[in-house]
Amino acid sequence: MSIDYYVSKQTSEKIYTQVNKIPPNKVGLLLGTSKYLSSGHINLYYKYRIEAATKLYRSGKIKFILISGDNGSKSYNEPELMKQDLIENNIPEANIFLDYAGFRTLDSVLRAQKIFGQNTFTVISQEFHNERALYLAQYFNIEAVAFNAKDVKLNYGLKTQLREKLARCKMMLDLLFKVEPKYLGDPIKIE
Template sequence: MLGLSVGLVTIAALGVGACLGWEWSASAGNRATTVAGARSAPVAIVFGTELDGRGTPKPMLANRLDTAVELYRAGKVRALLVSGDGGGNSGDEVTAMTRYLTGRGVPAAKVVADPSGLDSYDTCVRARDVFGVRRALLVTQDFHLPRAVALCRHVGIEADGVGAGCDRCSLQRLWRSRTREVPAAVKAAADAVRNRQPAVVSPRDSALDEAVRS
């Protein structure tokens, strides 16, 4: 019985290791460059996450958005795609993200929202299929970037990561987020192998094309 348990644990550990290995291999290169070091792209994709009790971005999300503002001001991107859960437990992520960006001087015409980016895989697939993204800078924290970059590259987007900081993030929040990346890597690999459809399938939307051109 003990031998069986050890065997199962070993198999599980090897499986997790394989998923993490795929993630890091697929995201090799620019996983977490700086704003200054980023190569230009038509669009930056900002991944959503929790809001606070007032419906405004918590520090983790605020840092992602601040990095996106820097990219736009530096001329590294011509438009911003904010992708998250429009009906999340903490509120409408993409509306809060859009409001935050426009409140810091990004023209509303340059911000496009996807309220059906329910997880990182869905964000990447929908960026490609709904918004026609072929090259993008991905904006999130360094612990999330390998997964985000691997998934977007898997679905055919030429993606580089730009690491956002986490000023004012609690140690507990950081620890929880980093720990979460282990099971998330397994799910990401499974989604990639299955080429899973996103939870919400939508027709092609030209809003981002127009934002890039404007």
């Protein structure tokens, strides 16, 4: 059985595509990605994640949004860009929290628990990414569910799909070798 298939199978019962079916949670963990492609066009993965988080918030399925992404340099800040777009979608700034050290999915999931105090949350990303995040959550005894943002057409996201296969292998190695998040730090309350 391939790692790819195994991860998908282990998480399938906790992934939702319809807002009215997903159980409510206090916090939605919005996984970061870049807003723009190298061509300068908007990244559809980004656009659809913003739409999904907005939909969950407006329907009352989450009360707060924790944006976890890369802020590795002064010119690159996934959480801040996502926050601005959520505010433009009428989500109150007070209900948005930023995790600037979500350099990878392992960091995002564990920091949501260890820094932001969440043992239960809703992951928001595309299905392939949600499966990996949920697998990590299950491994660390976190009660998470996931909401799938709209996916992109195969030819648009082929490079991302191939990268995901490698990311799942790396995830298994990280778990085997007990890799920790790059940064931890002081607790932050979401309230």
